[in-house]
Amino acid sequence: MNATLSKIDAGGRLIIPAQARKALSLESGGPVVLTLVDGELRVRSVASAMAELQTQASSFLSDDGASVSAFLTSRRAEAAKEQGGSIDTQDQAVATTTESDRGA
Structure with missing residues (x-):
């Protein structure tokens, strides 16, 4: 039709x-x-419409998920330097767990 x-x-x-x-x-x-x-x-x-949005979100997360995690880790390190401290090991564990959950 x-x-x-x-x-x-x-x-x-x-x-x-x-x-x-x-x-x-x-x-x-x-x-x-x-x-x-x-x-x-x-x-x-x-x-x-929902299926398309889920596909787009899934694609975004698989393409940019690792770079977002790397950005957050880098930003936390910069913030720690500015405050004269170091990255909290718990934050590092969360970043690592998040990456492994995605299969990175």
């Missing part, structure tokens, strides 16, 4: 044909996510 003609009623409601609702797993009365992209209105199920 590429394109379907529909109308917006006086109340601003748009009828989504049954075939499109079925293809998108949309239920009557169920929530949807509307996104404006390049002059188009995109309609997705909440489950689809």
Whole structure:
């Protein structure tokens, strides 16, 4: 199904044909996510939007998780130098545990 003609009623409601609702797993009365992209209105199920967000978050954490941990360790060392102390060994253990939990 590429394109379907529909109308917006006086109340601003748009009828989504049954075939499109079925293809998108949309239920009557169920929530949807509307996104404006390049002059188009995109309609997705909440489950689809959440799955995309989880994929993006997972990708971000796997790509940047190690660098975030390294940054935090470095920043803690700098802060310790500024205060004339050293990094708390518990902070080091937390950073190491966090990295091993991610499989780093």
